Amino acid sequence: MFSGWRPHLGQQAFLASGAPVRVLACGRRWGKTEVIAAEIARALLGDAPREVLLVAPSQEQAMLGFERALEFLHRVGAHPTVRRTPAPTLTLGKGKLWARSAARGGMLLRGRKAHLIIVDEAAYVPEQVVHEVLTPMLADTGGKLALVSTPRGKNYFYRLYQQGQDDGVHIWSLRSPSWHNPLLSPTVLQMQASLMTQRQFQIEYGAQFLDAAGQVFRTEWVDRALLLHLQPEGLTVAGVDWARSHDYTALAILHGSREGATLLDIRRWQGLSWTEQVEVVARRIQMYAATRVLCDRTGVGDPLLEALQTAGVPHAEGVAFTQAFKQSLIENLTLMLEGARLQLLPDPDLLHELYHFEATPTARGARLQAAQGVHDDLVIALALAAWTLPRAAHSAVRTSGAQRTP
Ligand SMILES: Nc1ncnc2c1ncn2[C@@H]1O[C@H](COP(=O)(O)OP(=O)(O)OP(=O)(O)O)[C@@H](O)[C@H]1O
Numbered sequence: 001m002f003s004g005w006r007p008h009l010g011q012q013a014f015l016a017s018g019a020p021v022r023v024l025a026c027g028r029r030w031g032k033t034e035v036i037a038a039e040i041a042r043a044l045l046g047d048a049p050r051e052v053l054l055v056a057p058s059q060e061q062a063m064l065g066f067e068r069a070l071e072f073l074h075r076v077g078a079h080p081t082v083r084r085t086p087a088p089t090l091t092l093g094k095g096k097l098w099a100r101s102a103a104r105g106g107m108l109l110r111g112r113k114a115h116l117i118i119v120d121e122a123a124y125v126p127e128q129v130v131h132e133v134l135t136p137m138l139a140d141t142g143g144k145l146a147l148v149s150t151p152r153g154k155n156y157f158y159r160l161y162q163q164g165q166d167d168g169v170h171i172w173s174l175r176s177p178s179w180h181n182p183l184l185s186p187t188v189l190q191m192q193a194s195l196m197t198q199r200q201f202q203i204e205y206g207a208q209f210l211d212a213a214g215q216v217f218r219t220e221w222v223d224r225a226l227l228l229h230l231q232p233e234g235l236t237v238a239g240v241d242w243a244r245s246h247d248y249t250a251l252a253i254l255h256g257s258r259e260g261a262t263l264l265d266i267r268r269w270q271g272l273s274w275t276e277q278v279e280v281v282a283r284r285i286q287m288y289a290a291t292r293v294l295c296d297r298t299g300v301g302d303p304l305l306e307a308l309q310t311a312g313v314p315h316a317e318g319v320a321f322t323q324a325f326k327q328s329l330i331e332n333l334t335l336m337l338e339g340a341r342l343q344l345l346p347d348p349d350l351l352h353e354l355y356h357f358e359a360t361p362t363a364r365g366a367r368l369q370a371a372q373g374v375h376d377d378l379v380i381a382l383a384l385a386a387w388t389l390p391r392a393a394h395s396a397v398r399t400s401g402a403q404r405t406p
Pocket residue numbers: 005006007008011027028029030031032033034035183
C-alpha cells in the first residue's frame with residue numbers, strides 16, 4: 001500500500017473491513033496509531049472528496065496521528081498543505097484532515113461534516129462526544145467511524161466492541177493483544193510484564209476488558225462524572241501532590257462543596273526543580289483564586305510548604321499521610337464519585353490513573369495505590385482537593401462566631 005510498509009495481520013484486517021463502524025481494541029504498542037495514520041493517508045489519496053477527522057483524548061495524542069499520517073503521505077511523494085496552528089489541518093487536493101482533541105466536550109467540532117472519523121484511544125474519549133458530536137457529523141455524508149483504543153473497563157467502547165462481535169456487518173470489531181504485533185520485541189513485553197500487576201498487564205498489553213477486582217473507582221462512576229452538569233456553590237480549593245524522585249507534581253482545582261463539586265483544572269509536571277514546582281503551582285492557584293489549599297507534605301516536609309506560602313499562597317496547609325488518613329481521603333473521593341457529586345474533566349492521564357488505582361488487601365487493611373508502573377499523582381491531588389472542600393455549600397459562607405439560626 002505504501003512502499004516499504006507492511007501492515008501486520010491485525011492491521012490488515014482493520015484496513016480490509018468496509019463496515020460503517022469499526023472498533024479495534026488492542027494492547028499498547030500494537031500499532032494502533034500507525035494503522036490509523038495509514039487509513040487516513042489512504043482516504044486522502046483516494047479520488048473522492050474526503051473530509052477526514054482524527055480525534056484523540058488530548059491535543060498531543062491527536063498530533064501524533066497527524067504527524068504519522070503526514071509521513072505516510074510524504075512516503076508516496078504527496079505534498080499536502082499543512083497548518084499546525086491554531087489546530088493541525090492538512091489539505092491534499094479535495095481531501096482535508098483535521099486533528100482535534102475531544103477535551104471540552106468536542107465543542108469546536110459541532111456543526112461540521114466528515115466522511116471518515118477516526119478516534120485514537122477512544123476508550124478515553126467521553127461517550128457523549130462520540131454519540132452526540134461525532135456520529136451526527138457522518139449523517140449527511142454516510143461516512144464511516146473507526147474507534148481504536150486500549151480498553152478502559154466495560155464502558156461504551158466495550159459495548160460497541162460486543163455489538164461488533166454479535167453483528168459483524170454494521171459494526172466490525174476486533175480485539176488483539178500487543179503480541180500480535182510481530183515487530184514488538186518479546187524482551188520489551190517481558191520487561192513490561194515485570195513492571196506491572198497482572199491485572200494491569202492483562203488490560204494494557206492483553207487488551208482485556210477488565211473491571212472490578214481491585215479497582216477502587218468504578219468505570220461507570222468515572223464515566224458518569226464526565227457527563228454531569230453541576231453548578232455547585234461553595235469554595236474554590238486546591239490539592240497539591242509534590243513530586244518525589246521520579247514522580248510528577250500534580251495540582252487539582254475544584255469548586256463547590258462535598259455535596260457537589262466540579263473539577264476546574266487538573267495537571268501534572270515532571271522534571272522541574274523544587275523552585276520551579278513551587279512557582280508553577282503558586283501561579284495556577286492564584287489564577288483560580290483558590291481559598292483553601294492542601295498539600296501532601298509526606299517525605300518533603302515543611303520547606304516546600306513554606307516556599308509555597310512565601311510564593312503568594314500564604315493560606316496553604318500541609319498534611320502528612322498516614323495509612324488511616326489516606327484511607328479516609330480515598331474513601332471521600334470514592335463516595336463523591338459514587339454519589340454523582342463530582343464532575344470530572346476528560347483528562348486522559350486522570351482517567352488512566354483512576355482506572356488503575358487499586359486496593360490490595362493486606363494484613364492491616366487495604367493498601368491503596370496505583371498499580372505498579374502507573375502514577376497516582378493526579379488521583380492524590382484530586383483526593384486532597386476533594387477533602388478540602390467545605391462539607392456543605394452553606395458552611396462555606398458562614399463567618400466565624402456570630403452564627404444565628406433563622
Ligand atoms: N506495520 C508496521 N510496520 C512497521 N512498523 C510498525 C508497524 N506497526 C507499528 N509499527 C511500529 O511499532 C511501534 C508502535 O506503533 P504505534 O505507536 O502505532 O502503536 P500504538 O498501539 O499506537 O502504541 P501506544 O499504545 O504506545 O499508543 C511504532 O514504532 C511503529 O512505528
